[in-house]
Amino acid sequence: MAENSLNPSQKLVVIGGSMGSIDALMKLLPNLKVPMPFALVIVLHRKSSVDSTLADLFATRTRIPIREVEDKDTLEKGNIYIAPADYHLLIEQERIFALDASEKVNYSRPSLDVTFESAADTFGSATVGVLLSGANADGTAGLTAIKKAGGLTIAQHPETAQAPFMPQHAITHTVIDYIFSMDELAAYLNSLS
Amino acid sequence: MIEEDEITILLSDLFELYGYDFTNYSKASLKRRILRLCSLDKFPSFAELRYRIKSDPTYLQRFVEEITVNVTEMFRDPQFYKTLRTEVLPSLGSKPFIRIWHAGCSTGEEVYSMAILLKELNLLHKSLLYATDLNPTVLEKARKGIFPLPHLKQYSENYILSGGIQDFSSYYTAHYGQVKFREELSEKMIFSTHNLVSDRSFNEFDLILCRNVLIYFDKDLQETVLRLFDESLGSLGYLALGSKETLKFSSVAAQYRQLNREKIWRKIH
Numbered sequence: 001m002a003e004n005s006l007n008p009s010q011k012l013v014v015i016g017g018s019m020g021s022i023d024a025l026m027k028l029l030p031n032l033k034v035p036m037p038f039a040l041v042i043v044l045h046r047k048s049s050v051d052s053t054l055a056d057l058f059a060t061r062t063r064i065p066i067r068e069v070e071d072k073d074t075l076e077k078g079n080i081y082i083a084p085a086d087y088h089l090l091i092e093q094e095r096i097f098a099l100d101a102s103e104k105v106n107y108s109r110p111s112l113d114v115t116f117e118s119a120a121d122t123f124g125s126a127t128v129g130v131l132l133s134g135a136n137a138d139g140t141a142g143l144t145a146i147k148k149a150g151g152l153t154i155a156q157h158p159e160t161a162q163a164p165f166m167p168q169h170a171i172t173h174t175v176i177d178y179i180f181s182m183d184e185l186a187a188y189l190n191s192l193s
Numbered sequence: 194m195i196e197e198d199e200i201t202i203l204l205s206d207l208f209e210l211y212g213y214d215f216t217n218y219s220k221a222s223l224k225r226r227i228l229r230l231c232s233l234d235k236f237p238s239f240a241e242l243r244y245r246i247k248s249d250p251t252y253l254q255r256f257v258e259e260i261t262v263n264v265t266e267m268f269r270d271p272q273f274y275k276t277l278r279t280e281v282l283p284s285l286g287s288k289p290f291i292r293i294w295h296a297g298c299s300t301g302e303e304v305y306s307m308a309i310l311l312k313e314l315n316l317l318h319k320s321l322l323y324a325t326d327l328n329p330t331v332l333e334k335a336r337k338g339i340f341p342l343p344h345l346k347q348y349s350e351n352y353i354l355s356g357g358i359q360d361f362s363s364y365y366t367a368h369y370g371q372v373k374f375r376e377e378l379s380e381k382m383i384f385s386t387h388n389l390v391s392d393r394s395f396n397e398f399d400l401i402l403c404r405n406v407l408i409y410f411d412k413d414l415q416e417t418v419l420r421l422f423d424e425s426l427g428s429l430g431y432l433a434l435g436s437k438e439t440l441k442f443s444s445v446a447a448q449y450r451q452l453n454r455e456k457i458w459r460k461i462h
Contacts, residue, residue, distance in 0.1 A: 070438070096412075121224075122221075
């Protein structure tokens with residue numbers, strides 16, 4: 001087994017979202033404290049035709065280093081990583097990213113469930129899974145896996161979400177530790193060490 | 194749930210019994226594929242999957258097909274094909290003969306895309322397209338050049354985005370929900386099994402395409418395969434990878450120069 005590049009207790013925060021989530025993240029990112037004591041992975045449903053502009057868009061809202069993942073990039077605290085369009089984003093035990101272009105899951109690639117489950121598998125109880133606005137059921141099974149691994153689950157308050165279905169689906173079907181507005185989410189993430 | 198050491202056991206079975214070496218594949222991806230197969234084929238436990246693979250060589254074929262990813266499309270990443278059309282292939286045009294290797298070609302959609310580009314650039318008559326995969330079943334599909342009709346709308350859009358100006362439907366005939374691409378496109382294709390993990394170089398090429406194959410390998414195996422490509426490329430030859438794959442971790446990187454933003458590198462030393 002290779003040495004982990006992060007301290008085993010090092011937290012990983014994975015934020016997943018679909019319709020309405022870009023706006024939510026544009027609100028969240030400027031409020032995140034620099035330097036960030038954890039690694040943040042963002043997985044969004046998006047059209048495959050859109051290229052790397054999402055990372056550029058988010059980079060206008062934060063001083064935290066942010067980039068779209070390439071195959072085998074290392075996961076390090078203090079950085080924001082964006083899942084590329086048209087690939088599932090996985091994490092190896094050695095805490096490097098692996099991309100996977102296999103079949104869509106929940107009609108989506110990247111699928112939120114796939115990354116949540118992979119994070120639960122590698123970071124276990126040090127995983128924080130956050131599900132934002134969206135109009136389908138992706139993410140719920142993944143949050144269940146994070147919960148099972150001893151991690152923590154958060155859903156955007158459906159009343160604050162442009163598309164409430166996705167966070168509401170998770171709240172109804174799995175165990176959610178916190179239901180937050182985007183301001184509350186920023187305050188919570190800033191309290192993590 | 195399947196544990197990491199159970200996967201290790203399964204991989205050593207596969208190697209000892211059948212000679213398939215998956216040990217340097219990405220663990221995260223392999224685990225997903227194996228869990229998916231267990232659920233598709235309703236294995237109640239890992240032990241039952243292992244027993245089936247050990248005792249039933251015909252099931253092995255299904256296992257290999259399902260564990261390896263065969264998602265592909267024609268003119269996948271149209272901008273990439275535009276660069277092939279406008280920069281890469283024209284620079285090979287003065288050669289008397291053009292050899293191209295599609296490594297991990299799956300069901301062949303990208304090989305037919307290449308043949309169409311070569312045809313439109315009037316280079317097909319002096320080209321040879323070697324298309325290889327470890328999986329004989331997908332190669333058989335590729336050889337036939339028959340694809341499902343519902344995908345053709347997307348392929349046609351990709352073709353246009355990649356700079357195609359012909360009537361895309363002139364390249365195939367539709368029949369009962371399937372399309373067959375014209376024989377003249379496949380005349381210059383040579384299909385063969387080749388396992389990037391265990392087989393060696395077999396020719397010298399001007400262009401090697403290996404797109405969305407290396408992502409399923411760990412870094413060590415990626416290095417081995419990139420060296421194999423390096424050995425198989427003539428000087429000033431091109432290497433094309435998938436849109437999120439990179440040479441940056443490899444020892445061969447210093448000998449290559451990347452073309453603008455695309456994942457295409459030219460061998461300069």
